[in-house]
Structure formats: structure tokens, C-alpha cells
Amino acid sequence: MHGFSGVALAAMLAEYAQSATPRIDPTRPYAPRPTHFTPKAKRVIEIFCSGALSHVDTFDYKPELIKRHGQPLPGNERLVSFQGPNGNLTKPLWDFKPRGQCGKQVSELVPHIGELADELCFFHSLTNRSNTHGPAENFMNTGFVFDGFPSMGAWINYALGSENQNLPAFVAIEDPRGMPQSGPNNWANGFLPAAFQGTPFSSTKPIRFLERPKNITAEEDTAARSALRALETEAQSAFPGDANLAARIASYELAARMQLTVPEAASLRAEPAHIHKLYGADSDDRNRAAFAENCILARRLVERGVRFVQLFNGAYASGGRINWDGHFKLKEQYDVHGRILDQPVAGLLRDLKQRGLLEDTLVVFATEFGRMPMFQAGTYGRDHNPHGFTAWLAGAGVKGGMSYGATDEFGFSAADKVITPHDFHATILHLLGLDHEKLTFYHNGIQRRLTDVHGQVIRDILA
Numbered sequence: 001m002h003g004f005s006g007v008a009l010a011a012m013l014a015e016y017a018q019s020a021t022p023r024i025d026p027t028r029p030y031a032p033r034p035t036h037f038t039p040k041a042k043r044v045i046e047i048f049c050s051g052a053l054s055h056v057d058t059f060d061y062k063p064e065l066i067k068r069h070g071q072p073l074p075g076n077e078r079l080v081s082f083q084g085p086n087g088n089l090t091k092p093l094w095d096f097k098p099r100g101q102c103g104k105q106v107s108e109l110v111p112h113i114g115e116l117a118d119e120l121c122f123f124h125s126l127t128n129r130s131n132t133h134g135p136a137e138n139f140m141n142t143g144f145v146f147d148g149f150p151s152m153g154a155w156i157n158y159a160l161g162s163e164n165q166n167l168p169a170f171v172a173i174e175d176p177r178g179m180p181q182s183g184p185n186n187w188a189n190g191f192l193p194a195a196f197q198g199t200p201f202s203s204t205k206p207i208r209f210l211e212r213p214k215n216i217t218a219e220e221d222t223a224a225r226s227a228l229r230a231l232e233t234e235a236q237s238a239f240p241g242d243a244n245l246a247a248r249i250a251s252y253e254l255a256a257r258m259q260l261t262v263p264e265a266a267s268l269r270a271e272p273a274h275i276h277k278l279y280g281a282d283s284d285d286r287n288r289a290a291f292a293e294n295c296i297l298a299r300r301l302v303e304r305g306v307r308f309v310q311l312f313n314g315a316y317a318s319g320g321r322i323n324w325d326g327h328f329k330l331k332e333q334y335d336v337h338g339r340i341l342d343q344p345v346a347g348l349l350r351d352l353k354q355r356g357l358l359e360d361t362l363v364v365f366a367t368e369f370g371r372m373p374m375f376q377a378g379t380y381g382r383d384h385n386p387h388g389f390t391a392w393l394a395g396a397g398v399k400g401g402m403s404y405g406a407t408d409e410f411g412f413s414a415a416d417k418v419i420t421p422h423d424f425h426a427t428i429l430h431l432l433g434l435d436h437e438k439l440t441f442y443h444n445g446i447q448r449r450l451t452d453v454h455g456q457v458i459r460d461i462l463a
Contacts, residue, residue: 021438022159026246029195030162030169030254039433040397040463041362042163043302043309044156045352047345048141050180050314051133051323054371054382055390056411057092057334060124061105064409065373066091073374073410082131082384083327085377089410093331102401109338112346118401119349119358120365120392121461125405125414126424128369128386133317133325136368136386137182139421141310142190143450150190150441152425153308155450156432157196159439164305166261168199168254171301171309176204176290177322178315181368187310191443195251198310201266201297204290212259225256265304268296279347285339292344299351302361313341320381326371327381349394362431363394366424373410387413391424397431399463422455430457 022033056062069091073079079086094107099117106114113120130136135145142149150158153170162169172187180186187198212221232249239245268281276282281292291313298309314323320333345365352358370389371382388407394400405417426436429450436455440447449455 021440024158024193026193026244027250029193029250030157030165032161032163033159035160035433036435036438037433039431040360041395041431041433042360043305043307044153044362044364044428044432045298045302045309045311045348046153046364046366047311047313047348048137048180048186049324049341049365049367050137050175050312051317051320051325051367052136052369052371052384052389053324053367054326054330054334055124055388055407056371056373056382057094057330058107058109059122059390059392060370060407060411061096061107062092062373062407062409062411065089065411068410073412076412079372079374081372081376083376084383086372086374086383087377088375089373090375090382093334100401104401104403109334110342112342113349116346116349116394119353119394120400121394121398122390122392122403123405123419123424123458123461124388124390124403124407125417126389126391126419126421127414128389128421131369131384131386133181133368134185135182137180138185140366140368140424141182141186142188143422143425143452147185148190149188149448150192150196150450151185151187151198151310152428152450153187153198153310154189154192154196155439156308156429156434157198158192158441159429159434160307160432162305162307165254166257167265167301167304167306168258169307170196170198171201171306172198173201173294173298173309173311175312175315175322176202176287176294180312180314181316181323183316186312191448192441198308201301202294204293228252265300266297268293268300271296275351278351280343288340288344291340292347295344295348296351299348299355299357302352303355303357313337313345324367327376327383328379330371330381332380352395358395360396362396362398362428364391364428365393366391370411373412385412388415393428393461397463399461402461404458404461419458420454422451423458426451426455427458427461431462 094109096105096107099106099114104117128136157170189197279292283289320326369386372385376383408415429436436451
């Protein structure tokens with residue numbers, strides 16, 4: 001009897017050891033770590049549209065919505081959504097046209113992205129549990145509605161480490177107009193060790209606390225570092241098993257290396273004029289040019305071994321003025337936002353491809369939820385719609401020119417092959433060679449996962 005118990009216990013411990021990966025050396029938290037299986041992608045660029053981009057005006061073509069323009073939504077004639085009652089069905093505010101060899105219908109709001117339809121794999125049946133910006137952003141980027149959970153980039157940083165020990169493994173680039181609604185939650189480490197949180201970058205702002213204070217000379221700075229290193233070495237000798245101390249020392253050392261490497265990595269002056277033109281960084285529209293520069297910066301970072309780059313388009317709540325939250329003047333506001341988003345994102349995809357980087361870089365395009373197929377009562381805008389919306393992937397391991405899942409004939413709710421953010425995350429992890437059920441961290445008595453206890457890899461889209 002005791003023998004069988006021992007066998008069972010050994011099996012349980014072996015299973016635990018297999019699931020509780022990876023094992024981190026606190027003195028080298030950014031060291032490269034093995035994948036669970038051979039990956040298709042080595043790195044990720046996530047483009048996140050804050051404020052909730054309207055799927056029915058961009059990538060989700062609905063002829064029936066055009067046909068029944070001005071009529072009530074069947075079965076939801078008196079629908080009350082996030083901000084109140086809705087009016088009748090409203091057709092897309094931009095014309096759709098077939099794009100690429102695949103003939104994918106994409107709207108004139110994003111024609112440059114549309115030209116690359118053969119590279120893109122569209123997910124048309126995404127859903128979200130929340131219809132509020134902050135919690136919905138959390139869910140899309142952490143797998144949980146509530147604050148305090150690690151972001152997807154932090155999980156990937158924790159799992160794989162960095163390909164460049166002189167730069168952070170995970171970088172978050174805010175929109176030139178400001179931070180997203182949920183702010184640092186989108187790149188936070190949550191309960192993972194602090195080493196794995198994202199580092200905020202921008203082409204328009206310096207990294208905070210990276211430069212030496214102007215009243216400190218280089219000699220004084222070097223002397224202070226030497227003294228600190230001596231104290232740290234002494235403390236390590238006295239407390240050799242202190243993982244927090246080791247991690248703190250590692251973060252100091254990375255910061256010192258970043259002072260030497262970040263100025264070159266973040267400098268766009270070395271980029272030739274034709275690259276600035278490709279992205280639209282030569283635009284007279286300063287917001288468009290600045291977002292284009294952020295896209296160039298994202299390419300420069302992944303080119304130098306940064307594992308995960310989060311690139312935000314749209315800022316904090318503003319009634320849609322500086323993000324995609326088009327409640328009242330959607331056409332007027334989206335005409336501005338579309339020009340800022342479209343060419344820079346298309347330029348990024350083209351540039352990655354021409355450099356051979358798209359072969360092992362996964363590009364993720366996402367937003368927190370969609371928008372209603374009707375205007376809000378008494379307005380010229382669409383309300384929040386978590387029932388069905390669009391995201392897309394491009395690059396390593398993904399079938400291009402493909403659409404997966406579908407909303408109903410009006411774009412109101414996911415109707416075929418419904419996708420949750422957990423499924424979306426499981427698929428992204430799979431492309432990076434990670435089993436989402438094995439990537440865990442023990443916290444408060446639970447083996448936590450990015451995908452909670454849910455998620456299925458969407459294998460139909462795998463190349």
C-alpha cells in the first residue's frame with residue numbers, strides 16, 4: 001500500500017515540476033530560457049488600439065448591415081448598452097473594397113493595412129467579459145478583468161528571458177498623445193517578480209531616471225556605482241540565498257548597461273529618408289509622424305533582441321478625441337485616427353518583411369472590444385460592444401489571407417467559432433513555443449496562468 005502511495009506521490013511531484021516552469025536564476029533573470037517545444041516566433045510586437053476600434057467600420061464587412069441601414073436591430077429593437085439606448089442600424093461610415101489575392105474586404109479607413117490583407121489572419125469572433133475600457137484592457141492584456149495580474153508581455157519575459165542582455169526583454173511604447181486607459185496594468189508584472197515588468201519607452205520622451213543627473217559628474221557616478229557594487233558583494237556574501245537581493249543587483253546592472261545601449265537603439269537619426277517615408281514619419285501631422293516613429297522604434301528594438309514590444313495607438317479617455325472611443329462624432333474623429341494608425345502600421349509590416357524579420361516575429365493587432373452596429377440614440381457614434389469584435393495576427397507561424405470565426409450578419413455578436421481572450425493568448429503562447437497550461441507561477445496557493453483555467457489554441461490558423 002505504501003509503495004503505491006509513493007508511486008502516486010512521485011507522479012504528482014513530477015507533474016508539478018513539469019507545470020511549474022520556468023526556473024529563474026535570480027542573479028540572471030533575463031537569461032534566455034528554453035521553450036516547451038520548437039517555436040514559430042521568437043518575438044512579438046503587439047499593436048493595441050485604445051478606446052475600442054470599431055470592427056464594423058474597418059475589417060468586418062457586413063452587407064446585411066448596409067442593406068438594412070436605418071432599420072431596428074432584429075430582436076434588440078430597444079437595446080440599452082453601456083451609455084444608454086441605441087438607435088437604428090447604421091451602415092459602415094467608409095466604403096469596403098476587396099484587397100489582395102485573398103479578396104478580403106477592408107474599409108477605406110485603413111487602406112494601407114488593407115493592401116497587406118494577404119499577410120493578415122483575421123479573428124472576427126473575439127469577445128470580452130467587460131464593456132468598460134479599463135477592465136476590458138486588463139482582460140485583453142492580462143487575461144483577467146481585475147487589476148494586479150501579470151501582463152502577457154511579463155509572462156513571456158518570465159518564460160523566455162531576453163535575446164539581448166543590454167536591453168529590457170519587454171518594452172511598452174505609449175501613444176505620443178498619452179497613456180492607455182488602464183495605464184501600467186497593460187505592462188505590469190503583477191505577482192511575477194518585478195524583473196519581468198515592461199519598461200516604458202517612447203520616441204518622444206526619454207526613459208525616466210536613465211540619464212545621469214546633471215549635477216552629478218561622470219566620475220562621481222562611476223565612484224557611486226563602485227561603492228554600491230562593493231556593498232552589494234558584501235551583502236551577497238552575508239546572505240547568499242537572498243533572491244530579492246540578487247534580483248535587485250541584476251536590475252541595477254541592467255540599468256547601467258541600458259545607459260550605454262538605449263541611446264543608440266532609440267535614436268532614429270540613423271534611419272534613412274526612405275524608411276521615414278515608408279512609415280509616414282515625414283508627415284506634417286505631428287501625431288501621425290510621432291506614432292510612425294514609435295513604429296520604427298518597435299522595429300529597431302526587436303531587431304536588437306527585445307522579446308516583446310507593446311505599441312499603443314490611442315490614449316486615455318477623451319470622448320474619442322485622442323483614442324478610438326467614438327461615442328458621439330465617430331466619422332469626424334476616426335478620419336483623424338485612421339490617418340495616424342494606417343500607414344505607420346503598414347510600414348512596420350512591410351519593413352519587417354523586407355528585412356526578413358516577419359519570418360520569426362509575430363505581430364498582434366488588438367483592441368479592448370468592438371462597437372455597436374447602430375448609433376447611440378441621438379448621437380453620431382457607436383457604443384461599446386464586447387459581444388463580438390476583430391483582431392488580427394501576422395508573421396511567424398500564421399496563415400495569411402485568412403479569416404477565422406464570424407459575427408452575426410450585423411456584426412453585433414460572435415456567432416461562429418467564438419473566441420475568448422484566453423484562446424487568443426493560448427494561441428500567441430503556442431506560436432512562441434509555450435504550452436499555456438505549463439507556463440505557471442505559484443501565487444497565494446494557486447498555480448496561476450495567463451489563461452487562468454481556460455483557453456484553447458486556435459490550430460486552424462497555424463501555418
